[in-house]
Amino acid sequence: MAAVRCVDLCKTYRQGDQDIKALDHVSIEIEPGGFVCLSAPSGGGKTTLLNAIGGLDMPDSGEVWVADRRIDQLSKGALAELRLSSIGFVFQAYNLIPVLTARENIEFVMQVQGVPAAERAKKSMAILEEVGLKGLEDRRPAEMSGGQQQRVAVARAIVSRPALVLADEPTANLDSKTSDELMTLFTELNEHHNTTFVIATHDQRVMGYAKRLIRMLDGRIVDDIEQHAA
Amino acid sequence: MRMLPVLTRLAWRYLWRNHRRTIIMVSAISIGVWAMIFMTALSRGMVDQMIEDGVSALPGHVQVHNKQFLDDPSVSNRILISDAELSRTFDSADFKAWASRVKVPAVISSEYESRGVTLLGIDPVAERAFGYLSYDEVEGRFLEGVDDNSIVIGRKLADKLETNVGKRVVLMSQDPENEIADRGFRVVGLFNSDVPGYEDGNVFVGKKAAQKMLRIGDTTTELVFLGDSYRNVEPTYDRVVASIDGTLDVKRWYEVATYLGSLLKVMDGFVMIWMIVIFLALSFGLVNTLVMAVFERVREIGLMLALGMKPSHILGQIIIESMLLLSVGLAIGNVLSWATIQPLRGGIDISIVAQGMEMMGAASVLYPRLYVSDMILANVIVLSLGFLASLSPAWRASRYEPVEAITKVG
Ligand SMILES: Nc1ncnc2c1ncn2[C@@H]1O[C@H](COP(=O)(O)OP(=O)(O)OP(=O)(O)O)[C@@H](O)[C@H]1O
Ligand SMILES: [Mg+2]
Numbered sequence: 001m002a003a004v005r006c007v008d009l010c011k012t013y014r015q016g017d018q019d020i021k022a023l024d025h026v027s028i029e030i031e032p033g034g035f036v037c038l039s040a041p042s043g044g045g046k047t048t049l050l051n052a053i054g055g056l057d058m059p060d061s062g063e064v065w066v067a068d069r070r071i072d073q074l075s076k077g078a079l080a081e082l083r084l085s086s087i088g089f090v091f092q093a094y095n096l097i098p099v100l101t102a103r104e105n106i107e108f109v110m111q112v113q114g115v116p117a118a119e120r121a122k123k124s125m126a127i128l129e130e131v132g133l134k135g136l137e138d139r140r141p142a143e144m145s146g147g148q149q150q151r152v153a154v155a156r157a158i159v160s161r162p163a164l165v166l167a168d169e170p171t172a173n174l175d176s177k178t179s180d181e182l183m184t185l186f187t188e189l190n191e192h193h194n195t196t197f198v199i200a201t202h203d204q205r206v207m208g209y210a211k212r213l214i215r216m217l218d219g220r221i222v223d224d225i226e227q228h229a230a
Numbered sequence: 231m232r233m234l235p236v237l238t239r240l241a242w243r244y245l246w247r248n249h250r251r252t253i254i255m256v257s258a259i260s261i262g263v264w265a266m267i268f269m270t271a272l273s274r275g276m277v278d279q280m281i282e283d284g285v286s287a288l289p290g291h292v293q294v295h296n297k298q299f300l301d302d303p304s305v306s307n308r309i310l311i312s313d314a315e316l317s318r319t320f321d322s323a324d325f326k327a328w329a330s331r332v333k334v335p336a337v338i339s340s341e342y343e344s345r346g347v348t349l350l351g352i353d354p355v356a357e358r359a360f361g362y363l364s365y366d367e368v369e370g371r372f373l374e375g376v377d378d379n380s381i382v383i384g385r386k387l388a389d390k391l392e393t394n395v396g397k398r399v400v401l402m403s404q405d406p407e408n409e410i411a412d413r414g415f416r417v418v419g420l421f422n423s424d425v426p427g428y429e430d431g432n433v434f435v436g437k438k439a440a441q442k443m444l445r446i447g448d449t450t451t452e453l454v455f456l457g458d459s460y461r462n463v464e465p466t467y468d469r470v471v472a473s474i475d476g477t478l479d480v481k482r483w484y485e486v487a488t489y490l491g492s493l494l495k496v497m498d499g500f501v502m503i504w505m506i507v508i509f510l511a512l513s514f515g516l517v518n519t520l521v522m523a524v525f526e527r528v529r530e531i532g533l534m535l536a537l538g539m540k541p542s543h544i545l546g547q548i549i550i551e552s553m554l555l556l557s558v559g560l561a562i563g564n565v566l567s568w569a570t571i572q573p574l575r576g577g578i579d580i581s582i583v584a585q586g587m588e589m590m591g592a593a594s595v596l597y598p599r600l601y602v603s604d605m606i607l608a609n610v611i612v613l614s615l616g617f618l619a620s621l622s623p624a625w626r627a628s629r630y631e632p633v634e635a636i637t638k639v640g
Contacts, residue, residue, distance in 0.1 A: 056536055057633040077540060084538025091536065094529050099243035111236045112539055 001068045003164055003196040004030040004053055009062035011048055011219070022048040023059060024219035030212075032163070033194040035187070037201055037210035045219040046200035047092055050166045053198065054087055055079040067163065084112060088157035092168035092200070095153035096141040102148075103128065103137035106156045113160060127155040130185060132178065146173035154182055158189060165189075167199045171206055183209040233543055234550075241551035244523065252555065255519045259559025259612070260566060262512045266505045266608040267567035271598040272578075273504075277497045278599050282460065284490045285483050287425045289360035290327075290454030291463045292470050293486055297479045299451060305334055305444050306406050309478065313448040319473055325466065326457060327359035330450040332440040336403040338383070338433055340391035347387070347433050349401060351440020351450075354378070360456055362428075363421050370395040370419035378436035381415035384429030388420050395420060401433070405445040413443040501604060505611045512612075513619045520552055520623035528630060536632035548624035549617065556616040560609050571600045 011023040022045045030036055038046045051057035052064055055071045056079075064072040071082060083089070088109075096105050106124040115123075128137050131151040141149050150173045157165055165186070171179040187209055189195045199206060207213055215223035245252050285291065298307040313330055320328050332351030337344055354373040358365060365372040372382055381399060383391075393399055395417055402412040415435060423429045441448060453474075457466030463482045471480050484491025524531070531544055581594035 051633055054536075080535065080538050080540050082538075083536070087538075089536060091533070094533060097240075097530055097533060099240065099247055104239075108236075108534075109537055112233070112537070112543070114232055 001032070002029045002065065003032040003034060003067060004028070004198065005063075005065040005068075006049070006053065007063040007065075009049070009052055009059045009064065011045075011052065011057075011059045021219040023052065023062075026062070026216075026219070026221055028214065028221065028224070030196060030198065032196055033190065035190045035197045035209070035211040037199050037207045037213050038216060039201060039207055039213060040216035042202075043218075044216045046216060047168055048219070049216070050168050050198065050200055054089060054166050055082060084109065086163045088160070088162035088165040090150075090153050090157045090165075090167035090170045092172070095156075096149055098141050101138045101140055102133060102144065102152045105141070105152055106159055109156060110160050115160070123159055124155075127159045131155045132181060147175065147178060150174060151178070151182070154185075158185075158195070161189075161193055161195070164196045165198070167197065169201055169203075170199060171201065171203050176205060179203065179205055233546065237543060237547045237550050238554075241547050241554055244527065245551055245554055248523070248526075251519060251522065255515060255555055256559045256562065258515050259512060259556060260562035262508050263560055263563025263608055263612060264566045264570070266508050266611075267563070267600070267605055268570060268598075269504060270501050270604045270608070271567070271571050271600045272596060273497065273500065274599040274601060274604065275597045277493060279597065281490050281494060283425050284487055285460045286360055286362045287423070287428055288454070288483055288486055289357070289362045289456075290329075291457045291460050291483050292455040292466050293481050293483070294453035294455075294470060294474060295451065295479050295481075297477065300479065303333070303335060303451070304404060305332075305446050305451065306408070308332075308406075308446060308449050308451045309453065310449055311475070313450065316450075316453065320453075320455075323469060323473060325455050325469070327356065328453065328455045329353055329356040329360070330437075331357070331452050331454065332437060332444065332446070332450050333452045334403050334444065336401050336433070338387070338391065339400045339402070340393040340397065342392045343390060345387060345390060345430070347383075348431055349403060349440060350432055350434050351437040351444075352376075352434055353437050354434075357454075360454065362425075363423065368419040368421045370417070372419050372421075373434055373436055376437040377439065379415065379439050380418035380435070382419040382421060382434040383417060384432065385420045385422050386429040387431075387433070388417070390430060393417055401435070401443070403444060407445075411444050413439075415439075501607065502611075505608055506615070509611055509615050513615065516552065516555070516616060517619050517623060519555070520548060520620055521626075523551065524548060524623050524627040527627075528634075531627055531630050532632045532634060535630065541628035544628040544630075545624045548627050549620050552616060552620035552624070553613065556612055560612055564605060564609070567605075568600065571598045574598050 006026055006028050009023045009026040013020045013022050026049060038049065040046050048057065052059050053066065055074065058072060063070060066082065067086065071079065074082070097108065100108060103124050106127060107120045110120045110123065125137070128134055131154060133148060133151055136144060136148060150170065154170050157167065171182060174182065183206060186197055190197055199210070201207060211227065213225050213227055214221055294309070296307040296309050316330050329352065334349050336347055336349035338347050353376045355375065368382060373380065388394060391399065398414050398416050400412055400414050402410060405411040455466055455470055457463060460483060467480065467482050474480065534544065535541065575598065577595040577597045579594065580596050
């Protein structure tokens with residue numbers, strides 16, 4: 001079985017009188033426990049691909065399979081259920097609910113999942129410490145730096161141990177030391193819990209952690225290489 | 231259900247993120263609710279007073295007559311049960327008050343004028359509790375007992391007859407054999423009444439004096455009973471029916487004075503309409519507030535959906551937000567109306583504007599009446615219609631596409 005399988009995905013956006021191929025016949029297969037970096041210049045289609053895998057956006061054609069389940073034909077409700085139960089997200093643009101504190105943001109997904117309060121508290125406090133935000137749990141997003149917010153988003157994505165983590169530029173706002181710490185955390189999760197990671201990034205340092213590096217350009221896969229962790 | 235705490239917390243936080251808007255909306259709701267309850271209390275006060283005056287003028291909550299009496303109110307259609315027997319039946323029964331009385335049409339004449347009136351032969355002691363007249367405010371004095379051979383008439387009637395306290399008048403009616411029955415009485419008191427037509431239409435004499443004049447022994451034509459409240463007349467009615475001869479006609483007050491009964495119903499309808507109209511005015515603000523609240527939160531809603539929250543949870547969140555907003559407004563509105571009505575319970579002098587109202591039987595002092603049932607009605611209307619009004623903005627919020635919210639940068 002594959003953790004993620006995309007077959008011949010196409011997605012075209014219309015901008016003005018121009019058709020933009022955000023995904024152009026993309027096919028990939030990612031094994032469970034895969035640790036994949038998607039790298040492409042801006043506008044290369046990384047976010048579009050992640051959204052298709054996460055069931056947030058429908059491709060124009062092609063198939064998307066997550067854990068051997070075809071998802072591009074599922075209903076909205078079923079997709080929501082799938083995202084909630086088995087996918088952790090770090091979004092590129094907008095991640096945190098501004099009226100909730102760091103800890104409440106981290107607990108949000110667990111709360112929707114129905115995890116009991118005591119367990120939520122234990123897990124969220126532990127993960128806050130792991131991402132280096134101990135002491136900031138009661139801050140709201142507006143009271144944190146971009147990097148701190150980013151780490152809260154990462155913490156939320158991994159706290160309930162999803163089988164698949166889709167992270168779009170998770171280190172965008174982080175200094176190199178914090179990026180390294182986050183990537184080490186991802187690597188540990190990947191190794192100990194067999195969590196599958198698909199990470200879109202520009203960051204060479206992040207790519208260095210990946211077991212597999214997929215390069216895209218204008219919606220096409222141009223390179224797909226296995227590599228050994230640095 | 232397990233989502234309720236999360237949704238409520240989110241709704242509450244979002245509500246206070248934009249204090250200004252929330253405070254304005256809460257104020258509008260509070261004032262609206264206040265207007266609902268306060269105006270209702272004023273109109274209840276007015277109508278209740280009209281009804282209470284009307285009921286006490288009847289008097290009583292339940293009346294018993296001979297079946298023919300209402301068509302032909304003469305002594306031939308009297309109740310053929312002696313006063314002694316009635317006392318045995320009713321004295322021990324648990325009524326707030328009861329009385330038997332002689333009530334027949336009669337003509338009253340002074341040396342100058344004659345008028346048709348209703349002659350009431352009463353036991354002033356037994357009837358005091360009915361409250362249709364304040365004995366102490368009678369000019370001169372009121373009757374002193376069943377044997378009192380004097381007459382008390384209304385101030386207006388006295389003016390029309392050009393008579394006064396101390397003068398004599400003659401009453402004339404028919405006895406059971408349709409023979410003229412008449413008698414002279416000395417006027418000892420003049421009464422006033424707020425009830426229209428009462429002052430010039432009723433004259434009071436002692437019951438025994440009336441019985442003697444009409445030659446009906448110790449029988450009467452009308453039994454009247456007072457229960458605890460005119461709003462709850464059934465227990466009294468049932469008790470009277472149970473203890474009286476089935477050939478007699480037992481009526482509740484609203485069956486005797488049907489216009490008073492319908493006044494009560496009209497009032498209930500008016501209260502309902504009034505509350506709904508105010509709510510409709512509020513609903514524009516409410517829907518607008520919710521639409522704004524949803525609109526400025528498109529991305530956050532998208533994020534929640536993207537993270538796996540169901541559209542129904544978004545729907546619930548907006549509805550809870552609306553309910554919280556309404557509840558805060560309701561709480562303040564309820565307290566506000568209680569706090570403003572309480573000090574006015576002693577009555578509001580409306581004599582300046584009341585001249586026209588007196589025609590309708592309203593008094594010049596208005597006593598607001600705050601009913602718990604009216605308050606509950608206002609709250610139920612606001613919450614249930616508010617729920618309906620929130621459905622459309624909430625539905626729209628739940629239809630957002632998560633991806634649009636998530637990918638928009640900036
Ligand atoms: N909603 C949209 N409407 C129109 N065009 C879009 C939309 N979303 C993406 N595109 C276009 O599709 C192409 C791929 O976009 P995508 O966001 O996937 O790129 P990306 O690799 O994530 O870029 P970046 O590194 O800047 O995040 C771009 O040319 C973009 O302009
Ligand atoms: Mg992108």
